[in-house]
Amino acid sequence: MSLLQVRKVTKRFGGLTAVDDVSFDVFEGTIKALIGPNGAGKSTLFNALTGFDRPDSGSVVFAGAELVGRRPRDTVRAGVARTFQNTQLFDELTAGENVMVGRQARQRRGFTAALLRLPSALAEDRDARAEAGRLLRLIGIEEWVDVPAADLPAGIRRLVEIARALATGPRLLLLDEPAAGLNATESRELVQTLYRVRDAGITVVIVEHHMGLVMEVSDEIVVLDRGRKIAEGPPRMIQKDPAVIAAYLGEGGDDDD
Amino acid sequence: MDELLQFLIAGLKNGSIYALVALGFTIVFAATGAINFAQGEFFMLGGMLGVFFAGLGLPLPMAAVAAIAATAAIGAVFELLAVRPIKGGDPLRIIMVTIGGSVLLRQMALHLFGPDELPLDPFTEGPSLKLLGAAVERQTLWIWALTGLAVVALALLYRRTTFGRAMRATSIQRDAARLVGVNARAMVTASFALAAALGAVAGLAVAPLTQASFHVGAGMGVKGFAAAILGGLGSPVAAVGGGLLLGLLESLTAGYIDPLYKDAVALVVLLVVLFVRPQGLFGGSGRVKM
Numbered sequence: 001m002s003l004l005q006v007r008k009v010t011k012r013f014g015g016l017t018a019v020d021d022v023s024f025d026v027f028e029g030t031i032k033a034l035i036g037p038n039g040a041g042k043s044t045l046f047n048a049l050t051g052f053d054r055p056d057s058g059s060v061v062f063a064g065a066e067l068v069g070r071r072p073r074d075t076v077r078a079g080v081a082r083t084f085q086n087t088q089l090f091d092e093l094t095a096g097e098n099v100m101v102g103r104q105a106r107q108r109r110g111f112t113a114a115l116l117r118l119p120s121a122l123a124e125d126r127d128a129r130a131e132a133g134r135l136l137r138l139i140g141i142e143e144w145v146d147v148p149a150a151d152l153p154a155g156i157r158r159l160v161e162i163a164r165a166l167a168t169g170p171r172l173l174l175l176d177e178p179a180a181g182l183n184a185t186e187s188r189e190l191v192q193t194l195y196r197v198r199d200a201g202i203t204v205v206i207v208e209h210h211m212g213l214v215m216e217v218s219d220e221i222v223v224l225d226r227g228r229k230i231a232e233g234p235p236r237m238i239q240k241d242p243a244v245i246a247a248y249l250g251e252g253g254d255d256d257d
Numbered sequence: 258m259d260e261l262l263q264f265l266i267a268g269l270k271n272g273s274i275y276a277l278v279a280l281g282f283t284i285v286f287a288a289t290g291a292i293n294f295a296q297g298e299f300f301m302l303g304g305m306l307g308v309f310f311a312g313l314g315l316p317l318p319m320a321a322v323a324a325i326a327a328t329a330a331i332g333a334v335f336e337l338l339a340v341r342p343i344k345g346g347d348p349l350r351i352i353m354v355t356i357g358g359s360v361l362l363r364q365m366a367l368h369l370f371g372p373d374e375l376p377l378d379p380f381t382e383g384p385s386l387k388l389l390g391a392a393v394e395r396q397t398l399w400i401w402a403l404t405g406l407a408v409v410a411l412a413l414l415y416r417r418t419t420f421g422r423a424m425r426a427t428s429i430q431r432d433a434a435r436l437v438g439v440n441a442r443a444m445v446t447a448s449f450a451l452a453a454a455l456g457a458v459a460g461l462a463v464a465p466l467t468q469a470s471f472h473v474g475a476g477m478g479v480k481g482f483a484a485a486i487l488g489g490l491g492s493p494v495a496a497v498g499g500g501l502l503l504g505l506l507e508s509l510t511a512g513y514i515d516p517l518y519k520d521a522v523a524l525v526v527l528l529v530v531l532f533v534r535p536q537g538l539f540g541g542s543g544r545v546k547m
Contacts, residue, residue: 076438088433090426097422102437104423118410121418128419168438 003028003203004049004172009058011044018044019055020227026172031194031204033214036224037247042207043085045224046176049205050082051075062172077106081170083161085177091150095141095160098149099132102167135163138200139193155186159193172203179210191217215239223247262391264512265505270397272504273404274300277459278481279488279496280411281452286490287428288448291351295335297478298362299453302328303460304469305366308375317378325457331362332453336446346445359474366471377464400462407458408497411451415493424448476520483523487530489537498539 002025011019019041026032034042047053049060051072060067067075081102090098136142139159144152152160158178165173178194179187187210194217198204208214214221215235223231223238225247231238238244278300285293306327310320339358343350380399385392415421427434427444435441459477460469467473480503488499503523511519530537 072435073438073440076436082436084433084436088430088436090429090433092429093422093425098426100419101422101426101434101439103419104437104439106438118413118418121420122413125417125419164437 001028002026003063004205005059005061006045006049007059007061009045009048009055009060011041011048011053011055017227019048019224021058022222022224022227022229023058024222024229024232026203026205027219028171028203029198029201030219031198031206031217033218033221034205034207034224035209035211035214035221039226040224041227042224043176046082046174046207050080050174076168076170079169079171080174081165081168081172082174083158083165083176083178085180087154087157087161089149089152089157089161089164092148094146094148095136095152095156095163096129096132096145098160099135099163099167100128102164103128103131106169132163132167135166136160138166138196139163140189140196155182155189158182158186158190162193162197166197166202170202172205173197175204175206175208177207177209179208179213187213259390260512262389264508266388266391266393266397267512268505268508269501270400270504271507272484272501273400274459274463274477274500275480275484275503276497276500277404277407277455278477279484279500280408280493281455282481282485283490283493283496284448284452284455286485288424288445289340289346289348289351291348291355292482293449293452294352294355294478294482295359295362296355296452296456296481297474297476298359298366299328299332299456299474300460300477300481301366301469301471301474302331302362302453303457304377304464304473305370305375305460305471306457307461307464308377308469309370311377317380321461324461325454328457328460329450329454332456333446333450335362335453336449340445340449341442359478363471363474370471372471374468374470376468377461379465394466396462396465403458403462407455408493411455411493414451420447479527480523483527486537487526489539492539495537495539499537502538 004026007023009019009022010017022045034045036042044053048055049067051067051070051074055068058068062078062080065078067078067080070078090101093101133142133145136145139162141156141159144156144160149157149160162175162178179190182190191213194204218235220232220234221238222229223244230243230247231241278296281296281299282292285291285296303324306324307320310323311317315323335358339354340351343354379396381395383395385394415425423434423439424444424447427439427441431441484500484503485496486499487503488495503526506526507519507522510522
């Protein structure tokens with residue numbers, strides 16, 4: 001049973017069809033990658049999946065529920081978390097506090113309750129701290145917990161953003177170019193992190209330019225070119241696919257690898 | 258020496274009230290980027306509603322809690338009806354709306370409670386206490402205690418609860434906060450409720466000394482605004498520092514120069530700070546740090 005069913009999703013911007021009739025499935029407990037040359041429509045598709053952009057047609061069903069037309073906040077609450085290409089951390093908060101903000105998604109406790117029942121809200125905060133510590137350990141960056149986000153190195157910022165997304169309690173994690181700007185060591189750590197996330201029972205979809213990382217980490221790959229899906233399958237198959245090779249060579253080769 | 262001590266006590270008393278009102282400005286500014294010029298009216302409502310609930314026969318502590326809760330609710334409703342509909346949350350339009358709202362709240366208080374100055378019993382009866390030869394009214398101790406309590410509760414809410422962190426996160430980066438499931442609009446409503454509650458605490462605490470009246474909001478709004486600017490908008494610590502400092506400046510001016518100049522101090526401070534150091538004394542980069 002697939003966790004996420006993308007069906008005939010189309011998104012146009014004026015005369016440009018950025019995503020053209022794309023369908024695919026993501027199975028629970030797997031890592032799926034979306035790749036394609038620049039301008040292939042990967043980020044547009046990502047935005048359509050998470051409520052930031054409404055597709056013109058098509059449907060996105062997550063765990064049996066339609067996501068199209070929902071607000072980002074409701075998508076998060078339904079169990080879909082995402083990160084952005086350009087990392088958006090709360091710079092004035094520490095790494096740990098950033099992760100703890102993600103917990104709000106799972107909480108119904110409102111302002112009045114937090115204020116009137118301050119003692120119980122404070123007691124609950126111990127759980128929040130413990131959980132932030134656990135998530136940062138899962139990602140392997142627990143030593144940065146008390147460092148303000150503004151002072152973190154780029155690689156660590158990326159990982160904190162993943163930990164924050166995990167704090168919302170997702171079943172599906174969407175990562176938009178998680179390896180962009182990372183050095184070789186950081187990329188290797190990212191691969192290990194993605195395995196740990198998957199082994200924790202969370203399904204992962206990544207958009208990524210870094211071909212080595214994609215081929216290593218993905219169970220399945222969807223290739224987009226000019227908005228259309230041109231191939232889908234396991235890495236070994238994608239590497240030999242003539243349509244994929246043509247799409248990349250036609251653009252002058254992959255710019256990252 | 259005794260005289261100086263007496264001035265300092267008076268300054269810290271008024272300064273505590275300014276600090277609470279300034280905190281209200283700071284909280285709404287952090288959430289919206291706008292100055293809430295109705296903040297003084299929340300101070301007014303705290304006193305008026307306290308008198309009203311006490312007049313219904315409620316014991317003073319219950320009347321106080323009811324007045325704070327009612328003012329917070331009015332703050333939330335004000336945000337929902339007047340601020341939330343503003344497209345894109347443009348700060349300049351929010352400011353205009355709060356100016357209009359302040360007039361509305363003042364007139365409503367006038368019609369509901371009348372034009373008279375209304376007395377509220379001191380929280381504890383009894384003669385003034387002596388502190389190193391200076392007299393301290395019991396109500397002044399209440400003002401300090403309630404200000405301290407409100408500041409500590411606010412700090413705990415912001416620093417140690419998931420909800421408070423969500424408020425800080427929203428003020429730092431609204432889109433990223435929505436991305437992790439925070440209801441950013443609810444955070445703005447909460448900021449108005451919280452600012453109104455702080456204003457109400459100040460209005461209640463000072464009412465036994467000055468009496469409650471429908472017209473005290475505008476003057477207090479100017480003082481609280483000046484205190485927030487003096488400290489540096491955007492940081493709660495700066496708001497409290499600015500409030501206490503403004504109170505002391507006023508009191509020393511009244512004592513050593515002329516009581517007539519007391520109210521001018523806030524305006525002079527406001528102008529000098531805006532010309533010389535617009536980010537305020539304790540505000541660093543001008544960024545919001547809750």
